[in-house]
Amino acid sequence: MRLLVSGGAGFMGSHFIKYILAKYPDYTVVNFDKLTYAGNLENLREVENNPHYKFVQGDICDREALEKVISENKIEAIVNYAAETHVDRSIMDPDAFLRTEIFGSFNLLEATKKFNLTKMVQVSTDEVYGSIEDGSFSEESSFSPNSPYAAAKAGADHLCRAYFVTYKTPVVVTHSCNFYGTNQFPEKLIPYFITNLIEGKKVPLYGDGKAVREWIHTSDHCRAIDVLLHKAAPGEVYNIGTGKELENIEITKMILSEMGLGEDMIEPVKDRPGHDRRYSIDCSKLSRDFGWKPEKDFATGLKETIEWYKANADWWQPLKSGEHLDYFRKQYTDKA
Ligand code: DAU
Numbered sequence: 172m173r174l175l176v177s178g179g180a181g182f183m184g185s186h187f188i189k190y191i192l193a194k195y196p197d198y199t200v201v202n203f204d205k206l207t208y209a210g211n212l213e214n215l216r217e218v219e220n221n222p223h224y225k226f227v228q229g230d231i232c233d234r235e236a237l238e239k240v241i242s243e244n245k246i247e248a249i250v251n252y253a254a255e256t257h258v259d260r261s262i263m264d265p266d267a268f269l270r271t272e273i274f275g276s277f278n279l280l281e282a283t284k285k286f287n288l289t290k291m292v293q294v295s296t297d298e299v300y301g302s303i304e305d306g307s308f309s310e311e312s313s314f315s316p317n318s319p320y321a322a323a324k325a326g327a328d329h330l331c332r333a334y335f336v337t338y339k340t341p342v343v344v345t346h347s348c349n350f351y352g353t354n355q356f357p358e359k360l361i362p363y364f365i366t367n368l369i370e371g372k373k374v375p376l377y378g379d380g381k382a383v384r385e386w387i388h389t390s391d392h393c394r395a396i397d398v399l400l401h402k403a404a405p406g407e408v409y410n411i412g413t414g415k416e417l418e419n420i421e422i423t424k425m426i427l428s429e430m431g432l433g434e435d436m437i438e439p440v441k442d443r444p445g446h447d448r449r450y451s452i453d454c455s456k457l458s459r460d461f462g463w464k465p466e467k468d469f470a471t472g473l474k475e476t477i478e479w480y481k482a483n484a485d486w487w488q489p490l491k492s493g494e495h496l497d498y499f500r501k502q503y504t505d506k507a
Contacts, residue, residue: 314328
């Protein structure tokens with residue numbers, strides 16, 4: 172297969188590219204990535220000389236460049252990881268979110284249709300469903316996005332649905348829970364807290380720390396996308412989760428204990444505006460249809476992730492200094 176991975180230099184896209192090249196040595200993977208602040212070719216060092224791998228810098232919002240890369244490389248299918256992903260940034264500055272998520276996905280759908288590609292997998296989020304007090308969202312649940320990020324993702328997902336219904340464009344949409352693992356840009360809860368603690372800084376826990384998220388390790392998510400790319404029927408939607416729900420305070424305590432630090436390192440700060448209290452998705456459809464199951468135990472995955480950040484300060488330290496993080500972190504300087 173000749174595969175285009177858009178957003179392949181980011182955290183999840185780069186894990187997926189390495190996974191695919193290792194599992195299918197005869198596949199060709201073209202990584203089409205704009206290299207925003209979150210894109211990092213360091214993530215792909217181990218495959219950069221692989222003759223089946225190619226990097227092309229470009230933006231999915233640039234239709235001409237996108238179509239050129241698809242036609243020149245005889246692309247057969249697309250997996251779209253390209254997105255602005257950080258909720259706090261979307262609260263400060265939604266513009267790029269709307270452009271990349273909505274217009275970028277629109278261009279990918281148009282290209283999938285125009286070049287008769289066999290499949291487009293749109294990697295989306297459980298945040299489109301909004302917050303849920305009890306129970307879990309299924310693939311049939313309606314959307315109720317609460318942040319500009321979630322609304323932009325929901326817009327793109329609606330477009331995917333419309334393209335399948337209207338044109339039979341072979342697109343599959345996923346709604347995934349929170350990712351964690353190595354090489355995650357140090358702005359999200361887990362890598363931000365780990366790297367702060369390595370630097371001897373406190374960790375800013377929003378509000379009462381009792382918001383609940385469901386967590387999946389990169390390796391389990393890659394296996395799920397692999398299955399959906401090869402086996403899911405066009406037009407289908409799949410939730411990808413683990414059932415591993417944790418309050419932020421629980422994760423914080425796990426990280427502190429693993430790093431031998433005390434709860435005095437927690438700095439309660441004011442809450443995120445519109446903060447979703449709980450995400451929870453039912454992913455039984457994925458297990459039922461394809462026998463997929465999460466394999467990585469959270470405590471083990473978290474321990475490995477902490478070890479990786481301890482051993483790879485060269486990777487994250489340059490990303491943590493400077494304006495990358497400072498501009499949106501300003502929202503959270505007030506104490507709770
Ligand atoms: O649910 C899937 C989504 O998970 C993805 O679609 C998003 O792209 C991804 O960013 C993530 O969104 P969250 O807002 O849940 O992730 P984040 O790591 O930013 O925050 C996780 C929880 O931790 C959330 O309740 C806010 C809280 N938090 C986060 C940060 C960065 C803190 O208490 N302090 C912090 O400094």
